[in-house]
Amino acid sequence: MNIVKLSALLSGMVLLAGCATSGIEATGKTEGDPEYAKHLVIHNEPLANAITITDMKSRFKGDLLEVNVVLSNLTSSDKNIQYRFAWYDGDDFEVEQGGRSWIPVVLHGKSSTTMHAVAPNPSVKTYKVNVREL
């Protein structure tokens, strides 16, 4: 029984070690060159092979920036992921730092989900969304 417990613990540790804290980072800008307005940085290749950002849209609702980022699961198995938005003003200073927490989401096999967020105040001009495994 002890061996079973130990092996269970070990496999848990391996799994934990496999849960990389890094993931995919997407940045969107409302101003400047449209060619560079959206870009993606992949810090975790295995995750990027399983899930991908298929669309990034933003608009102003009143004077607040509203963002929709579509995340798609390329595999047929469910993925437990988490995401977090961060906001930056026109001078690239982070706005309301730490105001957004990581949000867990279940991404079903071969399906998409929309990550939606609204800027905390009208000074926001750039957004960043980080996606990583839960």
Next chain:
Amino acid sequence: MRLSEQSVQTAAGKKLKSAGVLLVAGLLSVSLVGCSKSIKYGDAAEVETTTTGFGSTDLQQIAAKMVDSVLTFPPVVEITAKRRPVMFVDTIKNKTTEHIDTESITDTISTKLLRSGKFRFVDMTKVAAVKQQLDYQNESGMVNQNAAMKMGQQIGAEYMLYGNLSSIVKRNSSRKDVYYKFTLKLMHLQSGIVEWSDEKEIRKSKEKSMFSF
């Protein structure tokens, strides 16, 4: 003969003493190991999945959804385009079986709304303290009346924020499922019309592990 007996007793005593020292040292080392806990700071924004009970991630998810929703609701966008309406927060009724500090949820929501620059708030939990201070300023004779804050000049709230938190808990021998539903409403106090309402649903489940300790 006596001497040899004594020496035997002394040797036995020494052995006992050293055994005692070893035991104390052993216990001490065990207790020291027991005390060597590492304390570290964590990320408050991290997803927390310690139990299926209401946690920090639930609070943060609810607050984010409600604030995003109210700030982008077209009639509210129109109302807040040129002025910052005054709101007050009523209690959130906790209809779950858990003890949940619902004031903490409304505190987060009202702080985010205030910091958006779209709304202003009156704090009904501080009415007694404000009254006491205004009485002191206006009636004690201690404060220069040119600098005293006058009574009867406060602005009345135009909107009230209120809501419910409910849950459905189901369990069987291998699985526990908890469903939370948070409902928030914004009422115009003069007309009684509910201008905005939204819900946030959260499902949390726990499977009993095969190797339970």
